Amino acid sequence: MDxxxxxxxxxxxxxxxxLATLAYxxxxxxxxxxxxxxxxxxxxxxxxxxxQPIADAVKLLTKEDFIPSxxxxxFYWAAxxxxxxxxxxGIAVIPFGPxxxxxGTKVNLGLADINIGLLWILGLGGMGVYGxxxxxxxxxxxxALMGALRSSAQMISYELPMAxxxxxxxxxxNSLNLREVIETQAGFVYGxxxxxxxxxxxxxxxxxxxxxxxxxxxxxxxxxxPEAESELVAGFHVEYSSMKFAAFFMAxxxxxxxxxxxxxxxxxxxxxxxxPPAVATFVPTLLFGISAGFLFYHGMNNIRPNxxxxxxxxxxxxxxxxxxxxxxGLGPILNSLFWFFGKVGFLLFFFIWVxxxxxxxxxxxxxxxxxxxxxxxxxxxxxxxxxxxxxxxx
Amino acid sequence: xDLVLFxxxxxxxxxxxxxxxxxxxxxxxxxxxxxxxVSLAVLYVLLGAEFIAAAQLVVxxxxxxxxxxxxxxxxxxxxxxxxxxxxxxHFLGFPLLVILLAVASWVITNxxxxxxxxxxxxxTGGGPREVGWELFTRYLLPFEVTSILxxxxxxxxxxxxxxxxx
Numbered sequence: 121m122d123x124x125x126x127x128x129x130x131x132x133x134x135x136x137x138x139l140a141t142l143a144y145x146x147x148x149x150x151x152x153x154x155x156x157x158x159x160x161x162x163x164x165x166x167x168x169x170x171x172q173p174i175a176d177a178v179k180l181l182t183k184e185d186f187i188p189s190x191x192x193x194x195f196y197w198a199a200x201x202x203x204x205x206x207x208x209x210g211i212a213v214i215p216f217g218p219x220x221x222x223x224g225t226k227v228n229l230g231l232a233d234i235n236i237g238l239l240w241i242l243g244l245g246g247m248g249v250y251g252x253x254x255x256x257x258x259x260x261x262x263x264a265l266m267g268a269l270r271s272s273a274q275m276i277s278y279e280l281p282m283a284x285x286x287x288x289x290x291x292x293x294n295s296l297n298l299r300e301v302i303e304t305q306a307g308f309v310y311g312x313x314x315x316x317x318x319x320x321x322x323x324x325x326x327x328x329x330x331x332x333x334x335x336x337x338x339x340x341x342x343x344x345x346p347e348a349e350s351e352l353v354a355g356f357h358v359e360y361s362s363m364k365f366a367a368f369f370m371a372x373x374x375x376x377x378x379x380x381x382x383x384x385x386x387x388x389x390x391x392x393x394x395x396p397p398a399v400a401t402f403v404p405t406l407l408f409g410i411s412a413g414f415l416f417y418h419g420m421n422n423i424r425p426n427x428x429x430x431x432x433x434x435x436x437x438x439x440x441x442x443x444x445x446x447x448x449g450l451g452p453i454l455n456s457l458f459w460f461f462g463k464v465g466f467l468l469f470f471f472i473w474v475x476x477x478x479x480x481x482x483x484x485x486x487x488x489x490x491x492x493x494x495x496x497x498x499x500x501x502x503x504x505x506x507x508x509x510x511x512x513x514x
Numbered sequence: 515x516d517l518v519l520f521x522x523x524x525x526x527x528x529x530x531x532x533x534x535x536x537x538x539x540x541x542x543x544x545x546x547x548x549x550x551x552v553s554l555a556v557l558y559v560l561l562g563a564e565f566i567a568a569a570q571l572v573v574x575x576x577x578x579x580x581x582x583x584x585x586x587x588x589x590x591x592x593x594x595x596x597x598x599x600x601x602x603x604h605f606l607g608f609p610l611l612v613i614l615l616a617v618a619s620w621v622i623t624n625x626x627x628x629x630x631x632x633x634x635x636x637x638t639g640g641g642p643r644e645v646g647w648e649l650f651t652r653y654l655l656p657f658e659v660t661s662i663l664x665x666x667x668x669x670x671x672x673x674x675x676x677x678x679x680x
Contacts, residue, residue: 192541194542195541195545234564235564235641235642236564236565236567236568236641236642239565239568239569239571239572239642240568240571242568242572242576243568243571243572243575243576244571245576246571246572246575246576246577246580247552247571247575247576249576249580250545250548250580250583253580253583253584253587254541254545254583257541257587265587268587269584269587269588272580272584273584276577276580276581279577295643296642
């Protein structure tokens with residue numbers, strides 16, 4: 121009964137937070153890309169465009185839901201929600217933090233703690249193809265069908281090197297449970313190098329291969345061939361509008377969060393900090409404090425008239441956040457969450473950064489990268505790691 | 515709880531299986547088959563065979579059925595139409611199906627009368643570690659033979675694909 125209650129509470133907490141995050145990643149993406157390209161990005165809805173996601177949601181909800189003629193109605197309707205469902209369920213097995221004591225109850229930070237966590241994510245990733253393939257096929261549009269075919273071929277091809285790259289760190293931690301994988305990466309070597317699979321496991325090649333595959337799996341630039349605007353208009357979702365279109369969007373961002381979380385859990389040590397724990401406790405406080413200081417300073421010496429009010433307001437928010445991390449009992453929990461989401465956030469930023477920087481690959485190049493480069497490299501990495509694990513019995 | 519889950523997903527599996535035969539459109543049939551496989555994966559989890567469940571999701575519904583759907587879409591087949599020869603099958607099909615089911619259930623009840631019924635949660639050796647251990651010790655020979663079989667299939671596929679190129 122306890123377990124059921126805790127699970128319900130956790131779900132009620134995580135589900136709205138996830139939806140809000142999905143909406144705000146879009147805002148962050150638009151802002152970051154705008155600044156890379158020397159624009160300001162969303163600016164007019166709320167201070168610095170902060171309410172833009174809400175405006176977008178209202179726009180998408182009230183927009184006419186256009187259904188073209190000749191579509192297969194059932195699958196046209198089901199495809200976006202199928203895709204979103206498989207994307208969102210993947211979040212369930214990701215552990216955000218260690219097991220903590222809340223009012224005497226042992227609580228895992230994260231929804232489900234299952235033995236086959238990683239396989240579950242891989243399985244759902246494979247199922248996610250259905251959403252895209254069905255959308256493209258049922259739209260009765262040749263561009264959409266081309267996009268769907270490309271997407272299916274791409275996702276099936278990249279799943280192989282991805283799984284091989286993921287297998288190498290699993291050899292070291294000897295478990296498929298993401299929580300156990302993270303727990304084996306605790307501690308430091310020589311007191312300074314964090315014991316992550318990336319560093320002490322020498323998984324740099326595996327990590328790079330995994331990240332390249334992650335870009336292809338989530339259909340992101342430079343591998344966004346399924347929705348290549350210059351060739352396919354918008355690819356598999358060309359005929360979709362209103363909330364169905366939004367569902368595809370949310371599924372894509374949710375998949376991004378999942379692949380980044382898996383990278384964090386398997387290569388980057390999950391919630392374990394990059395600096396020794398004595399220092400790590402104060403890093404979030406310091407970061408938020410410095411940000412608050414900056415905001416106060418620029419609010420006082422404002423260039424734009426609005427900044428006089430908006431900057432100090434967020435300065436106060438950041439200062440409060442900095443102090444919250446110092447509360448005993450709550451602080452350590454927030455600290456591990458900070459490190460986990462910090463790493464995931466950095467990887468998400470990397471995704472956006474790449475989108476703003478790189479052009480799109482050609483389709484034959486995309487397939488060549490997967491089969492002629494990534495696959496052999498990932499296989500060699502796996503064999504080498506297996507040898508080392510047997511030799512040194514790490 | 516276990517019983518409720520079992521009944522739900524067993525019902526879904528059977529409903530999807532019946533739907534698969536009833537649907538006229540190949541894509542609908544293929545997706546009903548996916549439904550059957552996913553509900554079977556849930557039943558595996560209920561029986562404690564976690565690894566098999568995950569493999570079912572990854573391999574069958576994630577890879578093989580995607581290829582099926584892929585091929586159906588590429589061929590762009592429409593809904594099936596009843597041909598004239600289908601008349602006999604139409605009349606004989608249902609009685610034959612009933613006979614087949616009767617024989618199958620008779621054989622199964624006879625063959626398994628000595629076995630004990632399964633209890634949910636009684637079996638715990640279905641995790642990835644246990645399955646891997648069994649595969650590489652007790653079932654090593656069948657495992658390796660299967661891999662050679664797959665290698666032969668790959669060689670065959672390569673040969674066929676090359677033939678078309680010439």
